[in-house]
Amino acid sequence: MAASRSGRTEPGTRAERRKASTRQKLIDAARGFLASDTHSTASIQDITDAADVGFGSFYNHFSSKTELFQTAVSEVLEELGLLLDELGSRVDDPAMAFAQSVRLTVRLAVARPEMAQVLVRHGMAYIDADEGLAPRALRDIQAGAASGRFRVGEPRIALATTAGALLAVLHVSLVNPDGVTDAMCDEAAEQLLRMLGVPLDEAREIATAPLPAVDQV
Amino acid sequence: MAASRSGRTEPGTRAERRKASTRQKLIDAARGFLASDTHSTASIQDITDAADVGFGSFYNHFSSKTELFQTAVSEVLEELGLLLDELGSRVDDPAMAFAQSVRLTVRLAVARPEMAQVLVRHGMAYIDADEGLAPRALRDIQAGAASGRFRVGEPRIALATTAGALLAVLHVSLVNPDGVTDAMCDEAAEQLLRMLGVPLDEAREIATAPLPAVDQV
Incomplete structure (x- = not known):
């Protein structure tokens, strides 16, 4: 085995x-x-x-088409979640780990339009799911709040706003693939960090730190 | 006439x-x-x-089902846009006007689940549309940037992240209607203001200011 x-x-x-x-x-x-x-x-x-x-x-x-399609969406989210977990485990700062996940997700999705389409078309229904990316993002948001790095009230609202923002960036990347640069992906991550309460200058710095090389998912 | x-x-x-x-x-x-x-x-x-x-x-x-459905979605967005414009014209500060639009949209959508469903299911395709809410939100973001109230790089990325975050909050409100309070709607607006570069304390203050009464749309 x-x-x-x-x-x-x-x-x-x-x-x-x-x-x-x-x-x-x-x-x-x-x-x-x-x-x-x-x-x-x-x-x-x-x-x-x-x-x-x-x-x-x-x-x-x-047992049904619905079951197959749910399995397929969950698989995309789970694969991505496992990869981000693996890469994130090398980073101590919750804000840095969160930003890295966001930046890598956008880059991977831009490089793999089919995966991005699945996320954009179906991801909204999974933003509060019990598996896949949602519980991982919630865990990261709560870790950031616990360490004082993030300032959030209701973590599930923060999870929704960050996930929705991320899906919208993927949507834009699909509509206009040539208009999306790495710098724009990083700007989106910077905005999400600000949203979570990271001060402006710090958010910029974290969102432009070097990224690990990825060719998976 | x-x-x-x-x-x-x-x-x-x-x-x-x-x-x-x-x-x-x-x-x-x-x-x-x-x-x-x-x-x-x-x-x-x-x-x-x-x-x-x-x-x-x-x-x-x-001429087709598609044309009818596109017209119906556009109508929802246009009605909402006109209402928010009318209410927003009474507010001078772009940040205050933006927060008011976000807070009222979430309240209206929670009160009218059918409208919220239309926005959640179809809104993503309209976040960079030429009419409806998108050009109004872009105008407000650009006005805020011009007046120094917002700090954004690429306004279209800011438009996407704010619109996506808003749609996700609506999604959460539909999944769990009883769990959504006015305070949570305001917290979402506060997070969007932060995302646009408004400092933490100011974002809180703006997102909890009194709202005009609305019973339209």
Whole structure:
């Protein structure tokens, strides 16, 4: 049982591997539909065709289209969350860790428009979810508040405003990909830090600090 | 030709009035579908049934479902924009006017969940639109920057982050209506002011100033 990068364990037997592969093909196809917003009109046949698997195999893995699409969105958020956690664990300051997550999310999303589309179209429904990015962001906001780095009243309001702001920046990056520079991503992070109560000059400094190199997700 | 509150002029003849009434019935029905997110699967027959008008009359007013739904979303945003402009014109300070618009939008949306649903589900696509709330918010942000009240780099990024944050607060208010208080709406406005560069204490003061009474939109 080898652990993959994302922490999932690979099944052992050939049948199990094939089953996992079929499931993943369905999820990958679902990500494509989610990104193009054709998920509400796509039939299960459309999905199994796109995944290049038999129609009948769908119900071995998912009880409904809705379940598949929810799984696909959660997977995008979870992958991103795991990556940001890994990178963030190397940073002590909660404000620096938060800004790094924001800046890397925007850069990754700009580099991967399909992922950005999934986040923009479906992320709003997950901003107060129990898994994925939401609990991680809430944890970071609370850590920042506890250490005195952030000044927030109700952490869930701060979570909503920061997540919504981030989704809007991704939306803008999709509408006008050529107009989005790294400097603009950093400016967005700076604004979110200010929103969380970090003073102006400090927010600028934190939002322009060097970033770790990333080519994952 | 009497001007209505929203600035539209009422048509003169009986036939013109009936035509305008049919058009408005279609738009009102579309708002219902938009709020429940059944607009992508609703047929034109469903819409004319809900509007209680003849199927054939649809194409006298709109060339497609898409055109109708876009008109309906634009109408919500334009109505809200006109109201906020009217109320904001009584306020000199750009920061105060901006905070008032944010606080009133959240209060109105909480009081009118259908409007909030339309904004949350479709508002993201309009955050850089040429009409409705977007150009008004951009104007207010630029006025605040020009007067030194706001400190923003790229106004369109500030527009995106504030609009996204606002939509997320509306989303949270729909998910948990009982958990949203006026104080939380004001906290969101305070965070947006901070984001635009208003110092912490000032942001608190501006975001808790008395609001005009509103029962419109």
